[in-house]
Amino acid sequence: MTVRLVECGRGDRVRIVRIDAGRGAALNLMNLGLDVGHVVELLQRSPLRGPLLVSHDGTEIAIGYHLAEKILVEKN
């Protein structure tokens, strides 16, 4: 099932299927290993459209809400 990253809950492990962000943001995400096909774990969400905290490959990465809206993931 494909959903936006912001729709996932704490502790979900999801696979990135698409990134709808612009070139700059997409490259920034890729540089941190957030690329299509990769699995990330959602560690924390903040209320009121605050940033999300995900972990990938032992690194913790904060992602702003609006950017996270553009990341489509698959839950399994």
Added chain:
Amino acid sequence: MQLVLVGQPYSGKSTIFNHVVGYKSLSTNAPGSSVEHTHGSAELDGERIDVIDLPGIYSLQASDDAGDPAVEHILEAPDDTVLINVIDASVLARSLELTLQLTELRRPMVVALNMSDEVLRKGITIDAGRLAVRLGVPVVETVGRSGEGVFDLFRAALRAGRDRLVPEVLPGPAHVERLLARLTELLGDRPLPRGLAPRFVAIKLLERDECVGRRLEPHLSADDRAATAARLTEFEATTEQRAEYVMSAVRHNLAFELFESVARVGTPAGGDLGRRLDRVLMHPVSGFAILVAVLTGMFLLVFRVGSAVEPLFLGGFERLELWLAGMLPPESLGYAVVHGVVAGFGGGIGIVVPYLLPFFVALALLEDTGYLTRIAFLMDNLMHRIGLHGMSVVPILMGYGCSVPGVLATRILKSRRDRLITATLTTLIPCSARMTIIFGLIGFFISMQAAVFVYVANLVLIGLVGWVMSKVMPEESPGLIMELPRYRVPRLKALAQKTWFRLKEFVVIAWPILIAGSVVLEVFDHYRWSGPLNDFLAPYTSGLLGFPAAVGVTLLFGIMRKELALVLLFAAIGTADVASVMSTSQIFGYTFFVTFYVPCLATFAALAKELGWRTASSITGVTLAIVTVLTVGLRLVVPLLS
């Protein structure tokens, strides 16, 4: 020979740099600690080496068209440069992506597998010899913190430079290599910008990299560009994906394959403590509660320490002043000047040591444990409401100590707009000098609650100013993407060095201005120019703001040294019992005004240094206007309340 440290953020470049050339580069567990590159030189085995520490970069691929200063630096490095690629070996797979890009530059290079201690702890084993064979350059295991392996690393770098050990290039899949070959062929024997390898240029063409593109401009004809574009379109027709993303994926796979061939992942010793900590510290409820507790605790501690120590210092200077009065005729110009110097000097020590020092120690602790970045995360949402993002919290927080380092800290922000808004807000934060006014006047003559209220009202004001500024200067923010550093136990030496580094900004910029200001004031007083000045300012100070006319001069000199306004006030109204001369609403209004009307001269200098004179002047004008309006508002409202 020039050695350039290149690596991803938090990889430990600055730590290694400092180990070799002495403390020059701010090594911290927060992003962007090295914002500009830092030069240093050292002697190694009798040879002089120049070392450069560049800001951390994740990739050579520019994510915005403005380009990255670190990348530019690498591209323009002279021919005798050796790249030292510092890697956080505990996240080897990801780090190798930058390494692979660096190999394309075909320059002498060595790789530092830093954080080898963490690697052990995580139960990973890395075959450094095998990695060296695959990359074709020396690979040295290091622990930046203890310095283990660091000198071996630099020796290897010297050797790489001497023997011109240029890395191997790992080829990608056939279809990408074909495209690269065609692009290289197209470049033919056109002269390329100095030092750039043809294959590297081909990759940059493929990635549509603006930064290298600009450099190529004079070397390529319109036909060349059209031909390049045609090949890319043709390529993308088969891959159905933008070429730069294809390249990124290729590199990712190569890095992963390389990682698998040299590393074995076992079971980590001990659980993932950081993860568990974050579950509590970053939690929307408990995280905020802890944040508030940590910050409140920090301020209380700094205030306690400061107010306990302050009298000791000030007492000493008072005695010195008395002694001076005995030595020089008090009416002479000479006395005025010397007294000014002593008072300015003492004012500096009276603030720096008691308040600033503990404040910077506390801040360095927050930084080095890795908590500061978590604060940025927690505050991100709030900061978005005023058009900024989480990282702006850092300069603002620092501003509570002293505005000068606070304003200088805005450098960590990428866009000029963010720097401008954040710097403006930082000047509105009550620094430790202004804290002494708030507590000395409102806290003493009205009530402690009223003093605390000023701090709360100040936060509201900052919110409003930020909100308005972000409406005036709207900007599509690319959104937050930030790696959080691991939690670490801070090292005493690093803490001390960092604290001194920050303190130096106060000592070098603010202190001389304090002393000069103090002298000007004394001379002014010596010639008794206060009266005419007060008369001149009266329409504004007493007419509009409603203060006693005598305070005019204190406002003018408060610009030089904020905390001076308090001392001057006692002199101007002829008594230390302010309440006998000024009403509650006057005391409140005066304190509020003095605290926020304009940045002090030293802060102004810092603003001018970071943003230019004109912007610094506009910021000053804007704050003066806002605070005038608010003070007049207070004057009208407060009597209605009481």
